[in-house]
Amino acid sequence: MSQPSTHSDAETAPRLVLEQLSCERDDRLLFSGLSLTASAGEIWQITGANGAGKTTLLRILVGLHGFYEGVCQWWQPQWQQELLYLGHQPGVREELNPLENLRYACALSEQGGDPMAALAAVGLQGFEDVPAAHLSAGQKRRIALARLWLEHKAVWVLDEPYTAIDQDGVAALDQRIQQAAQAGALVIYTSHHQVGDGVRRLHLAHGQAEVTSGGLA
Amino acid sequence: MSVFRAALSRELLVLWRSPAEIINPLFFFVMVISLFPLAISPKPELLALVAPGVLWVAALLAVMLSLDGLFRRDQESGVLELLLTAPVMAVVPVSAKLLAHWLLTGLPLVLISPVLAHMLQLPDAVLGTVMLSLLLGTPALTIIGAIGAALTVGLNRGGILLAVLVLPLYIPVLIFGAGAVSAAVDGGAVNGILAILGALLALTVSLGPLAVAAGLKISSGN
Numbered sequence: 001m002s003q004p005s006t007h008s009d010a011e012t013a014p015r016l017v018l019e020q021l022s023c024e025r026d027d028r029l030l031f032s033g034l035s036l037t038a039s040a041g042e043i044w045q046i047t048g049a050n051g052a053g054k055t056t057l058l059r060i061l062v063g064l065h066g067f068y069e070g071v072c073q074w075w076q077p078q079w080q081q082e083l084l085y086l087g088h089q090p091g092v093r094e095e096l097n098p099l100e101n102l103r104y105a106c107a108l109s110e111q112g113g114d115p116m117a118a119l120a121a122v123g124l125q126g127f128e129d130v131p132a133a134h135l136s137a138g139q140k141r142r143i144a145l146a147r148l149w150l151e152h153k154a155v156w157v158l159d160e161p162y163t164a165i166d167q168d169g170v171a172a173l174d175q176r177i178q179q180a181a182q183a184g185a186l187v188i189y190t191s192h193h194q195v196g197d198g199v200r201r202l203h204l205a206h207g208q209a210e211v212t213s214g215g216l217a
Numbered sequence: 218m219s220v221f222r223a224a225l226s227r228e229l230l231v232l233w234r235s236p237a238e239i240i241n242p243l244f245f246f247v248m249v250i251s252l253f254p255l256a257i258s259p260k261p262e263l264l265a266l267v268a269p270g271v272l273w274v275a276a277l278l279a280v281m282l283s284l285d286g287l288f289r290r291d292q293e294s295g296v297l298e299l300l301l302t303a304p305v306m307a308v309v310p311v312s313a314k315l316l317a318h319w320l321l322t323g324l325p326l327v328l329i330s331p332v333l334a335h336m337l338q339l340p341d342a343v344l345g346t347v348m349l350s351l352l353l354g355t356p357a358l359t360i361i362g363a364i365g366a367a368l369t370v371g372l373n374r375g376g377i378l379l380a381v382l383v384l385p386l387y388i389p390v391l392i393f394g395a396g397a398v399s400a401a402v403d404g405g406a407v408n409g410i411l412a413i414l415g416a417l418l419a420l421t422v423s424l425g426p427l428a429v430a431a432g433l434k435i436s437s438g439n
Binding site: 064066080087089096100107108144 | 220227
């Protein structure tokens with residue numbers, strides 16, 4: 001259950017403001033006039049057909065894609081310190097084992113915490129020293145997801161975190177995302193799976209972006 | 218610094234576990250140089266004349282050959298996005314990568330060069346200059362080439378484009394590298410030429426990693 005007394009301030013603080021954001025790709029309008037304000041403690045689900053621009057939108061948010069018009073403003077200049085981004089590809093090198101992969105990701109993102117415990121939390125105990133080349137697609141995705149169980153970041157941007165994850169994993173991930181939001185993190189993810197109630201949804205279709213439940217700017 | 222150390226050990230480990238990436242350039246270097254005496258002539262005076270150029274051209278191409286895949290697999294696996302969105306400056310892990318790459322692909326070329334120089338009938342007195350010139354030159358080649366590799370990482374077939382981008386920038390290093398060895402063969406002074414090579418190295422070491430990091434950002438779509 002949530003504990004409103006401990007994080008009421010954080011919950012109302014706007015973390016991300018988008019104003020009239022539009023993006024074109026290969027002469028095709030992905031979305032235009034996208035405006036929203038996302039605050040701490042919220043969960044945003046981005047939906048849309050394949051090729052609707054979900055990944056591009058996330059890449060714009062995290063600063064990987066610079067070809068857009070409009071405003072994309074985070075709440076503080078050093079927002080990258082507080083960003084946890086899981087890309088479309090899991091970011092796992094097959095030559096390395098899960099522990100080595102996770103340690104490198106931690107070093108880059110300056111995350112503390114116990115990598116072994118995080119791997120255990122995503123069900124990879126016993127696989128720590130198996131080269132990732134020998135793991136399944138779902139297990140590789142779990143290596144990337146293990147970062148969610150490490151030290152806390154204020155903004156999570158997750159691109160299709162549920163891909164190739166089994167039912168138990170989906171439940172654990174749902175729980176973890178809700179936990180993070182309750183602790184005051186802003187979670188933005190793309191998937192057709194809904195984490196739970198109270199999720200704000202942004203739907204991208206036919207060059208339009210539409211906020212369908214709550215959180216309208 | 219701890220990020221640099223973690224990144225360096227990771228890069229060394231990744232390279233070490235894909236031995237083809239280490240062996241290919243070295244094998245190329247050895248093959249090219251061992252074929253030359255067979256194709257031209259085993260006459261010592263003729264070989265000693267062309268040896269500095271042959272050694273350096275082979276080393277240059279071997280380094281360039283090794284660079285095509287420098288960022289490719291990191292890009293395909295999504296590690297590059299991780300690196301570019303990380304709170305640490307991209308130049309830190311990039312520098313670690315360049316150092317690791319040179320240690321496992323460039324340094325072996327330097328270490329084997331005396332054997333190959335001997336094969337090309339170069340006098341023993343110049344072997345030191347051969348090694349020193351390559352020791353100063355190959356890291357510069359690696360870093361300059363990495364700028365091209367970073368800019369072409371998003372392209373499917375960047376190999377030829379990489380060569381077109383990078384070869385003009387390689388020419389000063391080639392001229393002074395081969396020039397140092399030639400001067401040593403002729404018994405001239407080499408210190409000045411080696412100093413210029415060192416200056417080129419200092420320039421690439423100080424500015425190159427920044428350019429590589431910027432190139433990766435451009436490739437990602439910025």
